[in-house]
Amino acid sequence: MENIEKAKNTAIVAYLTIIGSVIAIFMNQEENKSDFASFHIRQALGLFISFFLLGYFVGYANSWTATSAFYLFYFILWIYGFLGAVQGQKRELPVVGGFFQNLFKNL
Structure with missing residues (x-):
């Protein structure tokens, strides 16, 4: 069983802008790769790229x-993912989470 507490920091950083997602990818390198952090990196990166x-x-x-509905929809998805990372849970984002997991499965 992996230590989710150690991976939480990387998962949280992934949700802090697209630059944070790139930084989180480097934080989650091979020698200390975490499945939990990888899960949230895929969610956050997919969320930011699709937003743009x-x-x-x-x-x-x-x-x-x-425009307002679009921003509200993405803000709710971001909050959902961010809270999952903070709480140490692996919950896919509604509607798009499974797609992001498959699209970025190599991260």
């Missing part, structure tokens, strides 16, 4: 309701 890709297109909608 989809946000680009939502911005062209030029509708404050669409």
Whole structure:
């Protein structure tokens, strides 16, 4: 059984901006690789990349309701993932979590 307390720091850093996700990847290198940290790195990286890709297109909608709903949706997903990391739980993000786990399975 891995020590989740040690991996929590790496998992939390992953949710602190996309740069934090990249830093967390380097923190979770081979010699001290944690499955818990890898799980949250995949979730956070997928969340940030999809936010930037989809946000680009939502911005062209030029509708404050669409933009507000988009930001609210991603903020709720971010909170859900971040709280899972803080609490030491591996909970996939609703709707997109399984996709991110499969897409980034090599991390």
